[in-house]
Amino acid sequence: RNAYLRNLAHCEYDPTQSSRLHDERLIEEDLRTAITTGDLPLRFQPIRSVAPGRTSIGAEALIRWRHPQLGLLAPQDFVPVAEENQLIMALDRYVLRSAAASAARWYGDFGTLSVAVNVSVVTLLSGDLPSLIAEVLDSSGLVPARLCLEITETAVMHDHRTATRILTAIKQQGVHVALDDFGTGYSSLAYLKDLPIDTLKIDRDFVRGIGADSRDEHTIETIIRLGHDLGIEVLAEGVETRFQLEWLTARDIDYAQGFYISMPLTERSLLTGRFKTRHTRH
Ligand code: C2E
Ligand code: MG
Ligand code: MG
Ligand code: MG
Numbered sequence: 001r002n003a004y005l006r007n008l009a010h011c012e013y014d015p016t017q018s019s020r021l022h023d024e025r026l027i028e029e030d031l032r033t034a035i036t037t038g039d040l041p042l043r044f045q046p047i048r049s050v051a052p053g054r055t056s057i058g059a060e061a062l063i064r065w066r067h068p069q070l071g072l073l074a075p076q077d078f079v080p081v082a083e084e085n086q087l088i089m090a091l092d093r094y095v096l097r098s099a100a101a102s103a104a105r106w107y108g109d110f111g112t113l114s115v116a117v118n119v120s121v122v123t124l125l126s127g128d129l130p131s132l133i134a135e136v137l138d139s140s141g142l143v144p145a146r147l148c149l150e151i152t153e154t155a156v157m158h159d160h161r162t163a164t165r166i167l168t169a170i171k172q173q174g175v176h177v178a179l180d181d182f183g184t185g186y187s188s189l190a191y192l193k194d195l196p197i198d199t200l201k202i203d204r205d206f207v208r209g210i211g212a213d214s215r216d217e218h219t220i221e222t223i224i225r226l227g228h229d230l231g232i233e234v235l236a237e238g239v240e241t242r243f244q245l246e247w248l249t250a251r252d253i254d255y256a257q258g259f260y261i262s263m264p265l266t267e268r269s270l271l272t273g274r275f276k277t278r279h280t281r282h
Contacts, residue, residue, distance in 0.1 A: 028085045030067070031078060035087070035094050039066045042098055043264035047116065047235065047257045050249045058114030060150065060257065061099035062264045063091070083122055092123040093132055100140035100147060102267055116148040116178060121155030125162050130169045137173070144174030150201065151177065153185030160191045171196040178235070183223055193230060200227045204238020204258070210247050217247075224251055 034040050044059035065073040082088040096117050103115035123129055129149075137144055149170065156163040156179065167177055178199035183206055202223050209216025220236070227234040236248045239258030248256060 025085075027078075027081050028087055031065070031082060031085075031087055032090070034065055034067075035090050039068075040064065040091075040094060040098075041066060042095065042102070042267070044102075044115070044267060044270045045257060045264040046262040046270065047114075047255050048261045050245070050253055050256050056113070057255065058103075058116060058146070058148070059265075059270055060116040061095060061102075061118070063095055063118075079120070083120055088120045088122045089126060089128065092117075092119050096132065096136045097139070100136045100142045103146055104140040104142045106271070112143075112146060114146045114148055114176070115142075116150050118150045118180065121152065121158055124151055124155055124166060125159055127166065129166055130173065133170060133173055133175055137175075145176065148176035148178055148199070150180040152180045153182050156195065157185050157188075157191065160188075160195075164191075164195055168196050181237075183219060189226070192226075197232060199233045199235055199255070201235045201237050201257075204236075207236050207238045207240075207244055207248075207258070210244045220248070221251055224253060228252070 041064050043062045043064060045062060046056045046059050049055060049057045063075050063079070065078050067073050079088070079091070082091045096119075099115045099117045103113065106113045106115075119129065123132075133147070133149075136142075137147065151163070151167070156167075171177060176198045177196065178201050179195070179197050180201045181203045182200045183203045200223060202220055206216045206220050206223075210220070211217075224234045233254040235255035235257060236244075236253050237257050239245050239248065239256045239260045241260055244258075245256055245260055
């Protein structure tokens, strides 16, 4: 919210209008309008399998807001506002529908790319998620295994019993689940063992420490070993250098994502760029 208000403050608004814009209900209104007009474009960041001879397996959908006055806004500028204002469920529903519709078009030349969608803790714990997913799969025609839900570790630990119950229902629908920003949320290992998840996404804070901070390196090694011992695949996010990718590959990481591999792309760039070439070579 702060970033949003800071941006608004930098705009040449009519001062009488500007005080009105500090009203959260008006931000909510702007966002509600954007959801109905579709001014919330998605970017897709490729996820690469690092095993030899393997390649991109899918992409993570990342939301942007094309604000009429402020230009393209990042999720941290408005997702927290949506979470405070009951709008997050509508936002998550919009992203799920839009991302699934896109991924359903990635058949043919593009083989079987998956799409990963970030889902807020509010939506996860609401209990409506299994029926929303059923609706999204039905209307898009997307094969369930090509949809992955990303839930943050902190969201799951907030109410691990409810989260485990809902995630179990979702897994029964054949959808994949990834634990996002892993390592930052102080998971209890006892809970982790019971969570029905397919992938751990190591937070980029640790990846940044590769080659610089041995504590980060040990944490990453521990997470990879823990994941593999539990039969869970491990992904490193925020991979920015070749050195980081090679370090992670030498330690048996399964997947990597980050600016070194690719920036988040428009759907068109995702399907026509480097991503396509790499994929179709195999
Ligand atoms: P996240 O799910 O952990 O997504 C990864 C974020 O890291 C993205 O930022 C991505 O652009 C950025 N990133 C990727 N590679 C690199 C890298 O190599 N270096 C650095 N420094 N950053 C990298 P973005 O798009 O600003 O999203 C921020 C967060 O907003 C996401 O974190 C996610 O928690 C949330 N978010 C994004 N889209 C949605 C959405 O559709 N719904 C919900 N509920 N939350 C979303
Ligand atoms: Mg994510
Ligand atoms: Mg993440
Ligand atoms: Mg993160």
